[in-house]
Amino acid sequence: MSKFRNFALAAIIALPSVAFAAEAAKPVSKVAAKDYGLGTPATLDMYKAYLIDVRPDGQGAPVGKGTVKEGEKLFGDQCSSCHGDFGEGVGKFPVLMGGEGTLTRDHPVKTIGSYWPYASTLFDYIDRAMPFPMPKSLTPDQVYSITDWLLNQNNIVKDDFVLTNENIGTIKMPNGNGFYMDDRKVAEKSFWNANACMKNCKPTVAVTAKAISLNDPPKDAKAAAK
Amino acid sequence: MKKPSDSRAPAQVSRRAMLAASTAALGLAGTRAAQAEQKPLTVSEWATQLGRPVDDHAYGVPSKFEAGVIRRRVDWLTATAESSVAFTPLAALEGIITPNGLGFIRDHGGTPDIDPAQHRLVIEGLVEKPLIFTLEDIKRFPRVNRIHFCECAANSAMENNGPQMQAVQYSHGMVHNAMYTGVLLKTLLEAVGLKPNAKYVMPEGGDASGLTRTIPLDKALDDCMIAYNMNGEALHPGHGYPMRLVVPGWQANMWVKWIRRIKVGDEPFMTHEETAKYTSLMKDGRSRMFTWPMDAKSVITSPAPEAPWMSKGQNVISGIAWSGRGTIKQVDVSLDGGKNWVKAQIEGPVLPFSMVRFYVNTDWNGDELLLQSRAHDNTGYVQPTKNMLRAIRGRSFNYHNNGIQTWQVRKIGEVNNVEVS
DSSP states (O other): OGGGTTHHHHHHSOOOOTHHHHTTSOOOOOOOOOOOSOSEEOOHHHHGGGOOOOOTTOTTOOSOEEEHHHHHHHHHHHTHHHHOTTSOOSTTSOOOSOOTTOTTSSSOOOOTTTTOOOHHHHHHHHHHHOSTTSTTOSOHHHHHHHHHHHHHHTTSSOTTOEEETTTGGGOOOTTTTOEEEOOHHHHTGGGBOTTOOOSSOSSOOOEEEEOOOTTSOOTTHHHHTO | OOOOOGGGSSOOOSHHHHHHHHHHHHHHHHHHSGGGOOSOOOOOGGGSSOOOOTTSSSSOOOOGGGTTOOOEEOGGGSSOSSSEEEEOOGGGOOSSOOOTTTSOEEESSOOOOOOTTTOOEEEEESBSSOEEEOHHHHHHSOOEEEEEEEEOTTTTGGGTTSOOOSSHHHHHOSEEEEEEEEEEHHHHHHHHOBOTTOOEEEEEESSSSOOBOOEEHHHHHHTOEEEEEETTEEOOGGGTTTOEEEOTTBOGGGSOTTEEEEEEESSOOOOHHHHTSSOEEOTTSOEEEOOOBOOOEEEEEESBTTBOOOSSEEEEEEEEEEOTTSOEEEEEEESBTTSSOEEOEEOSOOOTTSOEEEEEEEEEOSOOEEEEEEEEETTSBBOOOHHHHHHHHOSOOOSOOOOOOEEEEEETTEEEEEEEO
16 A cells, blocks of 8 residues: 555664763762652552653553554544644544655655654653543543554554554654754854954844734744744 | 824734734823823822821732733734733833733743642652652742843844734733742752753643643753742742742743652653754754743843833833843943843843843934834853844754844834844
């Protein structure tokens, strides 16, 4: 099927290592425990209900599994009113599929398939924040199914792929290598400028653009609020 | 008295906004009316009769003549009013402290009304002793007071592709500056004790969106706070009541509101808000991530499109500047679109990761001006032009637009959002 066309390509792009990001945090020596006598010592049982984070290697993923077929049904019932039958988005609601090859264009379409670096993020986000009007109402199996269907819809997994807590950390995303650590200090080094010009800094000054028609939303209005 | 023209209203972005905008114009007119009248003074009616009881408003509200000074949302910008933003009315504000009722609000799943007695904060993960805190527990820890700006990384994003919003409220209104009272996060991390492999913390919101971000441990142990009061009073719900994270100088998205959990871990968590969002797409199709500090930025808040000058002669250019890399050192102002600059006077407190207020007094002859401001911080960073940003980043970077803003003061009563060569 055509929606599957990029699977091979996606699969050979290696999962980016999160190790590069670890460089951002300098090693910090152990912070000694200091007893203020405040707070209630807690066993896992007491805060288990809050533990809903899933990280790229799958750590934190709840036991469960889901299928593309089941996901399609659930998405139709619980998500399509805002995100469209195929994840194409209704009105200003986010688009959840497509956009491959647009990242270098003027109006890039950033979706799960074209942009997101990790599949874990998709599970984690749906589980905590969707469906928008009723967050945290889905069971783990339901979230696995919907995640599976969205990955399939973005040509990342096959129609018969069963997504589980065991394999969610192994999914390779098409734009998995598309990110790098903040490099402003290097790439924008020229902005650190001890000799900022104060007098006669340019020969002429002309107005090149003006905010005029404000009744029309700018083309990137959606992006602007994110 | 000169009637305010339509151009004084904030951007006409929807019918609702237009209605709100004309209210704003009226509000401003009230404060500007008297100067043109050439009559002998008379005794006002409010000098000959009693005013209202002292507790007429048990929680005070501004004068009815300031009714236009309100946060505003832009209808077409977002799909819902719950995942949206209400912007700070910067043109009406002075000094460096943003009143709590006017500081911008960016929610991802609406503003919850949390019962503080039921709220809990748990710190868990790579810790020696997981602890669950009540608000009362948090208030019993040693306290600090800090003044910090809080700027959304998407502030001015609508301006990335050219001048868009005919109001500083919309072009720059995703920033506020306030004094926070709370406990240093370091103190709480000492209370739970960290495992040797701890490298990151992940704050999580207790609202519908359950927003999460990764923060490196050195920042967490440096100056982050769990705040419960803002400008003296309890945080407002829209700012995270009963407690929020304060991450000085860094993207507002990391200042998790309604914080219910802090997980300590050894790898970044790669959450939705630091992968799908808050990453900057560069012109080569790859994206910067973890762009945490907000670069130095400034903007003239008056005059502005919604607050034009109404008279020639002596006028004050007033603006704000801030840097997420440290302290503002200098602000320059240009009247001619960046050809020549003068140093502005910084008036009031100058603090790390806080706004400063700057002024330039002018004797305006009524001719066109192209007003700009340019911030310098103590790391030597100088606020770039928008074109300097585009040359390096392209046009799809979305976040961290700190480019120099130009206001065209065209004539009495008219200021436009423009870009210059």
